[in-house]
Amino acid sequence: MSDAAEQALDDRIRVERGVFGLMDQDTAGCPSPWPQGAPPEDEEVWAQTNRVDFTSAAPDHYVTVRLEAWPEEPPVEGEAEVELELTSGVVELWSLTGGPSGRSLRVGPPGTYGLRVDCRRDDDRLMRYFQAPTSSAEGIEAYVLRFWPEQ
Structure with a gap:
């Protein structure tokens, strides 16, 4: 098993109303493009x-x-794991009202992918945020998203 991602992208996105998204560049191939619908x-x-x-x-x-785009399932565990179908294999982050971040990563060819999500939260910054909210707050959360092709 490989011990590193083939490709990686570091990005930043605004969380609005407690959510942010990730979309395949083929937005027409999504049954409810961001921000339509809501997660459970x-x-x-x-x-x-x-x-x-x-x-x-x-x-x-x-x-x-x-x-991160991995050639096979990464050895690193995450807090959550989902499976998703990508019709172009190129993804980008989205904010609720701002749209795409403008940066994209090719995770691979069209197909089915596993995705592991690791989120690190700074509890001190989170507590300070709730004491004095500001939309410019940074450093509360950092995510690592690892994609790999499902066999």
């Missing part, structure tokens, strides 16, 4: 064709996200 209330990570929604710990702030 009890789901922190929710996947459907060409789209993944993430529920954040705070309503309005910026998160850093590292996206």
